[in-house]
Amino acid sequence: MKKRLAVNILLIGMLMLTACGGAEKSAVLQQGGNDNAENVLTENKVEVIGGNQTDESSKSVMQEEEAIDAKPDEDSKTVELQGETVSAESDEREIQWNVAESVQEEESLGNPRSSYGLGSAPYLEGRNILVSMFVTTPESTWTEEEKQQMLKKVETAAVYIEEAARSYEIETELIYDFTEYPELYKETVVDFLINEETDFLDRLDEEIALWFEESIDYTKMVDTFEADGIATMVFVNNPGISYAIVYDGTDNVKESLVLFSEDYYNGGKAELPITYAHEILHIFGAHDLYEGAEFTSEVTEYVETTYPREIMLTVTLSGNSETVIDADVSPITAYHLGWLNEIEEINLYPQLIRE
Numbered sequence: 250m251k252k253r254l255a256v257n258i259l260l261i262g263m264l265m266l267t268a269c270g271g272a273e274k275s276a277v278l279q280q281g282g283n284d285n286a287e288n289v290l291t292e293n294k295v296e297v298i299g300g301n302q303t304d305e306s307s308k309s310v311m312q313e314e315e316a317i318d319a320k321p322d323e324d325s326k327t328v329e330l331q332g333e334t335v336s337a338e339s340d341e342r343e344i345q346w347n348v349a350e351s352v353q354e355e356e357s358l359g360n361p362r363s364s365y366g367l368g369s370a371p372y373l374e375g376r377n378i379l380v381s382m383f384v385t386t387p388e389s390t391w392t393e394e395e396k397q398q399m400l401k402k403v404e405t406a407a408v409y410i411e412e413a414a415r416s417y418e419i420e421t422e423l424i425y426d427f428t429e430y431p432e433l434y435k436e437t438v439v440d441f442l443i444n445e446e447t448d449f450l451d452r453l454d455e456e457i458a459l460w461f462e463e464s465i466d467y468t469k470m471v472d473t474f475e476a477d478g479i480a481t482m483v484f485v486n487n488p489g490i491s492y493a494i495v496y497d498g499t500d501n502v503k504e505s506l507v508l509f510s511e512d513y514y515n516g517g518k519a520e521l522p523i524t525y526a527h528e529i530l531h532i533f534g535a536h537d538l539y540e541g542a543e544f545t546s547e548v549t550e551y552v553e554t555t556y557p558r559e560i561m562l563t564v565t566l567s568g569n570s571e572t573v574i575d576a577d578v579s580p581i582t583a584y585h586l587g588w589l590n591e592i593e594e595i596n597l598y599p600q601l602i603r604e
């Protein structure tokens with residue numbers, strides 16, 4: 250089992266961004282109408298559930314697959330950004346850029362990674378900002394209409410999340426509407442292709458790190474909106490596997506999501522709001538609850554049986570569309586998000602205990 254030390258990056262005054270090592274990547278694979286088919290990338294590994302495992306050479310999205318016990322840091326690439334100061338100012342809200350204080354052990358499976366209470370988007374309550382960054386690539390750009398379509402899907406995801414919170418008696422508001430708040434709109438251009446033949450994931454993660462340095466001031470935005478947290482949604486108008494870049498105690502204190510317009514594994518069909526909601530929940534602490542991702546099969550089987558419509562279990566539920574999210578936030582995810590402080594499942598399965 251691979252173990253890794255979590256470095257307190259605040260103390261060394263330098264942000265080490267691991268291009269893929271800190272990223273949680275997930276996606277759903279639909280094959281032959283099998284609703285349970287999932288393809289999951291976590292820490293550079295992919296577990297295909299009910300689907301076909303594909304080739305295993307390095308780099309590209311399809312090719313990042315490794316055995317479940319693969320070393321998380323293998324192949325990861327680091328970018329050093331000098332002079333990064335991620336904390337200090339907004340201390341009264343006590344939430345920004347909280348970093349892990351102690352050495353932690355990581356294992357590939359059964360030792361969940363979480364951004365709960367950590368990073369730029371620590372808690373899903375109060376107000377949280379979602380900045381939009383639209384990326385133009387050599388093969389794709391965005392029309393105004395397409396941007397509005399993305400905004401509409403994010404709205405569907407946000408309303409769903411806010412209502413789910415309310416059902417647990419938690420008030421939360423997501424601030425994302427760049428039509429109303431133009432400062433939440435950003436755009437940029439990259440000069441590399443976004444397709445499975447390239448190492449675009451590493452390069453995209455590097456670009457994201459640079460944007461955060463140069464064009465998105467998290468601290469200032471949080472102050473301006475009197476918000477409690479912030480993350481960026483990076484929109485790419487290509488088929489791809491949407492993923493969350495969560496702060497895991499080591500990398501990516503400034504949290505973000507990479508959201509593709511189309512689902513790579515679903516014949517290029519439009520990504521649905523349920524996928525965006527799933528990814529948004531990740532940055533606030535929700536864990537993947539499907540087999541082979543973060544917990545043992547004992548737990549994932551329990552979730553499948555007990556909460557079959559759980560949003561962190563699957564995003565291929567029937568009833569979902571480009572305007573509707575039909576899924577549950579189970580007590581397990583509510584607990585991981587901090588909406589509940591106690592659930593019976595943590596006695597049955599201590600691995601579910603939130604860190």
Ligand SMILES: [Zn+2]
Pocket residue numbers: 274275276527531536537
């Ligand atoms: Zn996920």
